[in-house]
Amino acid sequence: MSQESCLGPAASRLLDEELAALAGDIDRENRVPDSLIEKAAAEGLFDIGSVECLLQAVRRASRFSRGFAHVLLVHGSCRLAVGGEGRVYALGITEAGGGTDVRANIATRAEELGGGSYRLEGMKYFTSNALYASHFVVLALAGEEPALFLCEKQPRIRVEPLDLSGFRGSGVGKVVFDGAVCERLTEPGVDGVRAALGYINVGRLGYASLALGIADRAIEVIVEAASSKRVFGKRLLDYQGVQWRIASIAARRAALESLVVSALDGGGRVDPEKAAMAKVLGGELALEAAWSAVQILGGRGLAMWGEAERMYRDAKVIDIGEGAKEVLMDYIAGRTVKKVLGSRG
Numbered sequence: 013m014s015q016e017s018c019l020g021p022a023a024s025r026l027l028d029e030e031l032a033a034l035a036g037d038i039d040r041e042n043r044v045p046d047s048l049i050e051k052a053a054a055e056g057l058f059d060i061g062s063v064e065c066l067l068q069a070v071r072r073a074s075r076f077s078r079g080f081a082h083v084l085l086v087h088g089s090c091r092l093a094v095g096g097e098g099r100v101y102a103l104g105i106t107e108a109g110g111g112t113d114v115r116a117n118i119a120t121r122a123e124e125l126g127g128g129s130y131r132l133e134g135m136k137y138f139t140s141n142a143l144y145a146s147h148f149v150v151l152a153l154a155g156e157e158p159a160l161f162l163c164e165k166q167p168r169i170r171v172e173p174l175d176l177s178g179f180r181g182s183g184v185g186k187v188v189f190d191g192a193v194c195e196r197l198t199e200p201g202v203d204g205v206r207a208a209l210g211y212i213n214v215g216r217l218g219y220a221s222l223a224l225g226i227a228d229r230a231i232e233v234i235v236e237a238a239s240s241k242r243v244f245g246k247r248l249l250d251y252q253g254v255q256w257r258i259a260s261i262a263a264r265r266a267a268l269e270s271l272v273v274s275a276l277d278g279g280g281r282v283d284p285e286k287a288a289m290a291k292v293l294g295g296e297l298a299l300e301a302a303w304s305a306v307q308i309l310g311g312r313g314l315a316m317w318g319e320a321e322r323m324y325r326d327a328k329v330i331d332i333g334e335g336a337k338e339v340l341m342d343y344i345a346g347r348t349v350k351k352v353l354g355s356r357g
């Protein structure tokens with residue numbers, strides 16, 4: 013990693029060594045052990061105070077477990093916005109109608125009870141961290157206005173786990189709010205969908221950081237495998253076809269790293285256009301890196317639950333989560349065209 017690490021030695025060791033040892037089980041069982049969450053919390057990984065440091069932790073964790081890296085990302089992006097109350101935060105925006113057109117698909121409703129409290133009825137889909145959450149940040153309609161709410165875990169919130177092929181262990185679930193009593197986070201008159209975009213923009217840089225972690229690890233896997241294998245009398249690593257794969261991943265990784273840094277202003281604000289670009293390029297980098305790792309390992313790379321195979325399953329999520337690639341491409345194109353045509357666009 014080129015940036016100086018903001019993580020202490022114990023947290024770094026946890027993300028490098030302990031996570032490497034646990035990553036296979038997290039993927040297979042689709043669950044992060046409570047003991048790992050507790051240990052990570054004790055090492056400060058659940059109270060990271062800046063976007064920059066959060067992204068570093070996500071990238072480092074992502075080398076071995078995208079599931080756990082995603083737990084850190086979702087919790088961290090909520091905590092940076094909401095503050096320190098929650099032990100583990102989850103963010104419920106997407107509903108059964110789909111995550112692309114968020115505004116059109118909000119069916120969860122909030123009824124005012126007085127004293128700042130609201131009663132929530134509805135269902136959220138693909139809520140990461142749902143299995144571990146102490147608190148849920150939820151998008152719901154207060155009357156006709158989308159607003160964000162904070163709900164502490166309670167019997168009137170029911171979580172059903174989802175079994176996805178990628179980012180296993182990220183605690184994704186369907187969450188039913190059956191009269192849950194929650195507090196309103198956004199003031200009346202503030203658009204909750206716009207407010208949610210603040211979390212999502214950090215999330216998009218987080219997805220780019222997940223991709224950087226995949227690229228970091230894929231390069232190691234490729235170099236280790238190709239240097240220990242001989243084909244037609246020379247090391248696999250000595251073939252140009254292998255070297256060019258490594259060069260391509262390394263060059264794109266360096267470019268993405270710079271883009272992520274340039275999307276941050278140092279004060280916690282994120283440039284939304286660069287965040288969208290970083291997520292799109294992150295999806296491409298992760299798929300290229302994971303594809304190459306599987307290819308260079310050959311048949312061994314296809315072993316079910318193996319490290320390269322897991323990378324490949326996880327890489328695809330980066331194109332979908334935090335906004336599908338096509339939607340972000342539309343957004344980037346719109347902004348780019350406007351810069352050329354101005355009001356004529």
Ligand SMILES: Cc1cc2nc3c(=O)[nH]c(=O)nc-3n(C[C@H](O)[C@H](O)[C@H](O)COP(=O)(O)OP(=O)(O)OC[C@H]3O[C@@H](n4cnc5c(N)ncnc54)[C@H](O)[C@@H]3O)c2cc1C
Pocket residue numbers: 086102103104105106109110111112113137138139140141176178179182184329332333334335336337338339342
């Ligand atoms: C692992 C994982 C974790 C997630 N965690 C969370 C979470 O914590 N909280 C949360 O609220 N949500 C979460 N999500 C949901 C995520 O944000 C949505 O999956 C994402 O926004 C896409 O929505 P969708 O899957 O409903 O796809 P849909 O909205 O149904 O879209 C389906 C497909 O349509 C295509 N498409 C859409 N729009 C266009 C267009 N304009 N042009 C061309 N093609 C288009 C895309 O290929 C897209 O993949 C998570 C998803 C995953 C996979």
